[in-house]
Amino acid sequence: MKSNPxxxxxxxxxxxxxxxxxxxxxxxxxxxxxxxxxxxxxxxAAMHDQVAAGLDVVTDGEQTRLDFNLSFYGHxxxxxxxxxxxxxxxxxxxxxxGRHAVVAPLSAPAGLGVVAEYLRLRAVAGESPSLPxxxxxxxVPGPYTLAGRLVPNxxxxxxDRWALTEALLPIVRRELEELVAAGCAEVSVDEPxxxxxxxxxxxARFVDIFNRTVETVAGKTRVCTxxxxxxxxxxxxxxxxxxxxxPAFLGFRCDxxxxxxxxxxxxxxxxxxxxxxxxxxxxxxxxxxxxYIETPEEVARRIRLCLEHVPAERLxxxxxxxxxxxxxxxxxRKLDSMVAGARLVxxxxxxx
Numbered sequence: 001m002k003s004n005p006x007x008x009x010x011x012x013x014x015x016x017x018x019x020x021x022x023x024x025x026x027x028x029x030x031x032x033x034x035x036x037x038x039x040x041x042x043x044x045a046a047m048h049d050q051v052a053a054g055l056d057v058v059t060d061g062e063q064t065r066l067d068f069n070l071s072f073y074g075h076x077x078x079x080x081x082x083x084x085x086x087x088x089x090x091x092x093x094x095x096x097x098g099r100h101a102v103v104a105p106l107s108a109p110a111g112l113g114v115v116a117e118y119l120r121l122r123a124v125a126g127e128s129p130s131l132p133x134x135x136x137x138x139x140v141p142g143p144y145t146l147a148g149r150l151v152p153n154x155x156x157x158x159x160d161r162w163a164l165t166e167a168l169l170p171i172v173r174r175e176l177e178e179l180v181a182a183g184c185a186e187v188s189v190d191e192p193x194x195x196x197x198x199x200x201x202x203x204a205r206f207v208d209i210f211n212r213t214v215e216t217v218a219g220k221t222r223v224c225t226x227x228x229x230x231x232x233x234x235x236x237x238x239x240x241x242x243x244x245x246x247p248a249f250l251g252f253r254c255d256x257x258x259x260x261x262x263x264x265x266x267x268x269x270x271x272x273x274x275x276x277x278x279x280x281x282x283x284x285x286x287x288x289x290x291x292y293i294e295t296p297e298e299v300a301r302r303i304r305l306c307l308e309h310v311p312a313e314r315l316x317x318x319x320x321x322x323x324x325x326x327x328x329x330x331x332x333r334k335l336d337s338m339v340a341g342a343r344l345v346x347x348x349x350x351x352x
Contacts, residue, residue, distance in 0.1 A: 005312035005351050006303065006342050007056045009282060011226050011258065012139030012188055013322030014046045014061025015331050039064040043124050049328070050134075053335035054343075057135045057186065060121040062324065064113075072141060075112045076171075078104035079150060094232050102153040106167045112175045114140050118184050137224070138184050140175055142191035143168035144209055169213055176217045186222040189214055189254070192321075195227035195245055196238030203248035211253045224256040224282070231288065231321040242268045250278055258282035260320040263289050266305060276310035284320030285341070286334045291326075293333045299341025300348075312349060317342050 016024070020042050023030070030038065046061030065071040073081060082098035118138040125131055147164035158164050172189075179187055194206040214223050227245065230237030242259060249257070257275050261267075261284045275281040285302045286294060299317075306315055317338060323331040346352040 004056065005315065005349075006346055007316045008054070008339050008342050009057035009137070009316050009318045010050065010055060010059055010335075011318060011322040012059050012062055012137070012190065013324035014049065014059070014063065015323055015326060015328035016063065017042065017045050017328065020063065040120060040124065043120055047121070047124055049332050050335065051131060053332070054132075054339040055134065055335065057137050059137050059139060060117055060124075062117075062139065062322070064117055064120070072112050072146060073100055073149065075108050075110065076106060077109065078102060078106040092232070093235060094230065094237050097149065097232065099149050099151050101151045102156060102158055102164070105156060106158075106164070106171070108171045108175075111178060112140065112171065114138055114175050115178045115182055118179055118182060122183075135186050135222075136184070137186040137188060138179055139188040139190055140172060140179070142189050142194070142210060142213055142225075143172045144206065145191050145193040146172065148193050165209060169209065173213050173216060176214065180217050180221045184221060186224065187217070188224040188226060190226045192226060192228045192230065194249075195242075196230055198249070199239050199241070199244040203245055204251075207248055207251045211251070214253055218253050222256065223254040224258065225252060225254050226258040226282075226321070228258075228260040228284075228321045231325055240264055240267075242271055246271060246274060250274060252279075254279060256280040256282050256316060258284065258316075258318060260284045262287040262294075262302070262320050266302065269305060270309055272306065273309040276314040280314050280316055281310055282316035282318045285317045286319040286338050288319045288321050288323055288326045288331075288334070291330055293330065294337050294341075296337050296340035296344055299337050300344040303341060303345045307345070312346075312351065 023038055042063035043060045046063050047058055050058040073079060080101040080103050082100050085098050087095050121136055125136060143165045146168050147161050150164050152158050152160050152164060158167060176187060191210060198206065217223065229240045257279055259272065261269060272281045272283060283306050285299055303317060343352060
């Protein structure tokens with residue numbers, strides 16, 4: 001259980017500053033030291049916005065995951081990176097994200113890069129002596145979600161997505177172990193593909209995969225996971241219902257389970273009571289798919305609704321999903337309102 005009631009948190013990603021978007025399209029022009037400076041400055045900007053809002057938990061905003069060759073697939077050996085999206089025109093959708101062919105046994109000898117991201121975040125935080133007490137969180141994609149952009153290769157023993165998942169599982173688990181060894185107090189193991197496809201797959205199988213992924217770090221760090229319905233360019237990809245996941249997903253071995261609520265007008269809200277009986281529940285009280293800016297009073301009303309089902313000490317408030325698909329000006333204002341709304345309710349309850 002967390003230490004403070006109605007804690008404010010984020011999922012992981014945060015919008016890139018405009019200059020970073022521009023730089024990421026021409027990375028070949030930068031030297032290695034230039035890139036290191038670019039990445040650090042982006043983390044400074046993301047942390048500044050989160051700390052200025054007053055969040056209890058902050059991340060590096062996933063600012064250094066600039067492009068396919070600097071993100072997780074760039075760390076994997078055994079794949080042929082596809083550099084051109086299969087569909088480049090028309091309305092945005094998930095089929096505009098490429099898939100990578102598996103051409104050799106999968107491995108990641110140098111890890112997935114998340115430990116370096118965490119150490120960079122910690123260094124930036126350590127350089128700010130006036131920084132308030134915040135928890136630093138690192139996010140890692142789970143093996144099933146990571147397998148989604150790989151093309152199976154039966155000849156190599158990877159006949160389907162499940163086989164790819166099993167190959168990636170120890171790679172992700174090792175990354176989590178190294179994060180814990182580096183002192184990371186909170187990790188988010190993100191498996192949005194599980195929540196997107198729970199309606200058509202065996203949810204108990206997903207639980208087994210998740211629990212085996214975290215089995216060596218559970219109890220050594222705060223383990224969180226994030227359920228959503230897809231947010232690529234603010235588009236969902238799965239049926240937006242939590243019910244197909246329950247009760248199976250209540251078996252996740254984690255300390256905090258996040259559910260998308262704001263974009264669905266808090267449908268199925270009573271289900272958070274089931275989560276809170278087993279773990280802390282993080283509720284999305286900010287709609288990252290909308291450019292309507294919630295007011296602190298609106299956020300406070302949403303939090304009060306949540307408190308009808310869960311005790312304050314079990315409740316975490318967060319955006320519905322990562323903020324990377326939301327313009328930075330809106331993300332800042334939404335986080336400001338979220339934190340202010342949480343403070344309003346804490347004062348009402350005498351918890352401030």
